[in-house]
Amino acid sequence: MITFNGVDKSFTENRKAVKGLSFTIERGEFFVLIGPSGCGKTTTLKMINRLIDASSGTITINGSPHTDVDIHELRWNIGYVLQQIALFPHLTVAENISVVPEMKKWKQKDIERRVDELLDLVGLDPATYRDRLPEDLSGGQQQRIGVARALAGDPDIILMDEPFSALDPLVREQLQTDIKALQQRIKKTIVFVTHDMREATILGDRIAMMEEGELQQVGTAEELQQNPATPAVSAFMGRYSSQRNLTLKEVFTPTEKSEYIQPKFDTHLQHVQFIVDEHGKSFTTINDGAKQQTVDAIDHSSSIKAAFRFLESNELAAVPIQENGKIIGTVSYKDLARVSIDNQ
Numbered sequence: 001m002i003t004f005n006g007v008d009k010s011f012t013e014n015r016k017a018v019k020g021l022s023f024t025i026e027r028g029e030f031f032v033l034i035g036p037s038g039c040g041k042t043t044t045l046k047m048i049n050r051l052i053d054a055s056s057g058t059i060t061i062n063g064s065p066h067t068d069v070d071i072h073e074l075r076w077n078i079g080y081v082l083q084q085i086a087l088f089p090h091l092t093v094a095e096n097i098s099v100v101p102e103m104k105k106w107k108q109k110d111i112e113r114r115v116d117e118l119l120d121l122v123g124l125d126p127a128t129y130r131d132r133l134p135e136d137l138s139g140g141q142q143q144r145i146g147v148a149r150a151l152a153g154d155p156d157i158i159l160m161d162e163p164f165s166a167l168d169p170l171v172r173e174q175l176q177t178d179i180k181a182l183q184q185r186i187k188k189t190i191v192f193v194t195h196d197m198r199e200a201t202i203l204g205d206r207i208a209m210m211e212e213g214e215l216q217q218v219g220t221a222e223e224l225q226q227n228p229a230t231p232a233v234s235a236f237m238g239r240y241s242s243q244r245n246l247t248l249k250e251v252f253t254p255t256e257k258s259e260y261i262q263p264k265f266d267t268h269l270q271h272v273q274f275i276v277d278e279h280g281k282s283f284t285t286i287n288d289g290a291k292q293q294t295v296d297a298i299d300h301s302s303s304i305k306a307a308f309r310f311l312e313s314n315e316l317a318a319v320p321i322q323e324n325g326k327i328i329g330t331v332s333y334k335d336l337a338r339v340s341i342d343n344q
């Protein structure tokens, strides 16, 4: 658990880069810091591993001020992945990954085992990649090594500062999917900086939005969207969800068996399960059976905006889509959020 208590940082006398930051990141959480360029995201992140020290206020990790811990100890136990792919160019992949375990004086055998395990974990075949130099890897592969290196010393916390923003969109999307799956598997606390709301929505358990050095709101993507706490959040989310004239036909997830579908969506708010009866009527179960509610499927020709409104007013995370009275698929809040950002 990482807690900021009234943290300020000034680089110059008359201006605070971040002001009065107070928030808590839970253990095992995927926590995203978002906001426009210059709002203080990197400064906030770097204060966690003391690459930058706060001017006032305190930061605690698992209850103790992190300034009580030896600074090297602290850094070894916090993985760090940067936007600029920052591998050591003259070291092999294995040597790059081994840096922290070697500083921690692990046994050579354990280090070798760890390198192979991590390469597997980030989706690269150890035998193929362990002895390569960074220059013989694609940008996406280098960033995977960056992630492996950050995990090498088995840290509890991983900080990631716009790690995928230099990559092309397809590679970026794949890495987003992979890092999310990886985090769910290894259950580390990840603090992830981005200025991309779509990325934040895909990855974040919770999102903290900053503007001009101040925290605006912490919540799930849905909470920020539905109940923006400040005009800055509202404007940011409004830009993000400004809809085009797309219809659901372009974005829904088709289902094979139109007479009976049972997709399940896990969101932070609710579990949603659709059951379609023989008359094509769909039942939506929320919170794993705690509450059952019948919703009408929405027509595939509806607009994205109408679908957003429908989900919001019914407090649903997803809804079935119908064409000529037949259920043809589903669309989730996240599906909609993705197309909105894609089409800005």
Ligand SMILES: Nc1ncnc2c1ncn2[C@@H]1O[C@H](COP(=O)(O)OP(=O)(O)O)[C@@H](O)[C@H]1O
Residues within 6 Å of the ligand: 011, 012, 017, 035, 036, 037, 038, 039, 040, 041, 042, 043, 044
């Ligand atoms: N080392 C520094 N010296 C002076 N000003 C800095 C320094 N680092 C960041 N700043 C200023 O602090 C503010 C926040 O920067 P930063 O945390 O890098 O923003 P972000 O990561 O959100 O783009 C900016 O106004 C930036 O110019």
Ligand SMILES: [Mg+2]
Residues within 6 Å of the ligand: 041, 042, 043
């Ligand atoms: Mg930054």
